[in-house]
Amino acid sequence: MxxxxxxxxxxxxxxxxxxxxxxxxxxxxxxxxxxxxxxxxxxxxxxxxxxxxxxxxxxxxxxxxxxxxxxxxxxxxxxxxxxxxxxxxxxxxxxxARTEVTRGRLTVACADGEWHALPARLLAEVLKLRGWKVDYLGAQVPTPHLITHLHRSDADAVALSGSIATRLPTAHAAITACQAVGVPVLAGGAAFGADGRYARLLGANAWAPDARAAADRLAAGPLPRPRPDHQAIDDLPHLADQEYTIVARSRSALVRTVLAGLEEAVPEMRGYSDLQREHTAEDLAHIVDFLATALYLGDGELFVGFIGWTAGILAARGVPARSLSPALGILSDELKDFPRAVDFLARGTDAVSSFHRTTAGKNA
Incomplete structure (x- = not known):
């Protein structure tokens, strides 16, 4: 290799x-x-x-x-x-790796639906090495279970790990719930953005780009502890338009509609095997998930970045990325009454066109 x-x-x-x-x-x-x-x-x-x-x-x-x-x-x-x-x-x-506990107690967990556990495990082990007592809860921790654990453990803070951006809405719920019971949250992982923008947007008490930085931040001093009666401030007023809710709830129907429309727009798809259709449906589901998450965060760049990344992944696998544009077009038609979604989809289509131009220039 x-x-x-x-x-x-x-x-x-x-x-x-x-x-x-x-x-x-x-x-x-x-x-x-x-x-x-x-x-x-x-x-x-x-x-x-x-x-x-x-x-x-x-x-x-x-x-x-x-x-x-x-x-x-x-x-x-x-x-x-x-x-x-x-x-x-x-x-x-x-x-x-056997160290004496000389600091306080921390909980390390992944947000509900986040199954990439290794980054959180690495952090947990680093924190143990630095003298913390660590409760490592692993992947996909439902928020109610996390809160039950906090009631029983008296943790000084929660380190919440997220690798996939589509889990940010559930991460937001976890952050808010932890703070509501008086426990501060340090967020980390690729899902929260390379600069931590989504950690700040969702109200985390601190953010770190990697395990070493997270351990350094926690060692520097305690995170500010929220009041027991803490209530989340609505920092996402754009959610009032219900676009996120409707797109998220319509996920399955949207995937079916776009898949059917693609068979008309891309004739070669009619000859796809069941496995190829399954993979296409999975790709479409990811597109809808990222669109919904971008709507939740009010950040179209998240969706545009994902579309550009997807075009590159398809190209690396020898799959024509040109089917992305008609897929986005069909999705836009289905969501024509939702201006933010239509705008994000148009920007995604531009990203696909830019990818094609760049690729063609390199191959010229």
Whole structure:
């Protein structure tokens, strides 16, 4: 498999070598080699936090990049993630990762519907290394369950992880609910934006771009604790137009309508196999989900960015991205009475056209 190295250029030689070896083990789906590498590094005196963040997390980031470039299949990506999770577990049980609790208590969880748990797990382990007592709740934590846990645990703060932007509405519910019981929230993960804009928009008490920064922020001092009678301020007045609610509730019907319309607009789709139709329906569902989320946040750039990313993913897989434009057009016709949705869809169509022009220029 042709691939660039998964580490950053600033990594020291030992870290670079370990990262390369772990990458090789992961792409071979050799969990035993992967765990042995991690444990061997700890035995040799490598700092546990560096192994977590500069090696395992770096390899996991490369896994995502290789999947996006169509050099790893979905199955290979899942297998690689599972191996990295086992490597984290092995590290957590090593004597080098055993630390005394010297700080307070934190809860680390993923928002309801968020199934990318590894970033949250990495954070939980880093916080343990730094002396916190950590309750790690894992992926897809329903907000009522999270609040029940907080009532029982007396946590100083919640670290809420989100990787997929479409889970931001449920993350907002979790943030608001935690604050309503007096517990502050630090938000982190790709879902909240590279600059944390969505963490701020949704009222999180703090934001961090990565696990190391999150641990540093929590060590710097306590987050401001909300009042027990805290009530969320409506910072999303655009939701009064009900566009988000209607699009979200109409998701299945919209996917069916667009799929049927595409068979007329793109004749070759009539010869699709059941599996190809299923994949197309999944792609359309993601488009509707991102449109709904963009409407919730009042940020069309989120949708435009997703459409551009989707065009690149389709191109990497040899699938003509030209079907995106008619799909967006059909969706716009269905939502013609919703001006914000129509505007976001038009901007998405422009992004597809820009992608085609750029691609054509590179191939000229």
């Amino acid at each position: 042709k691939s660039s190295s998964p580490h950053g250029p600033s990594a020291d030689p030992e870290t670079r070598l370990l990262t390369d070896k772990l990458w090789d083990a992961v792409v071979r789906a050799d969990e035993y080699a992967a765990t042995e590498l991690v444990l061997g590094a700890l035995d040799g005196g490598a700092p546990a936090e560096s192994v977590l963040l500069d090696v395992i997390a770096a390899v996991q980031g490369r896994v995502g990049e290789e999947w996006a470039a169509n050099r790893l299949s979905v199955a290979q990506e899942h297998a690689a993630t599972a191996i990295n999770e086992r490597a984290v577990t092995a590290l957590s049980l090593h004597d080098a």
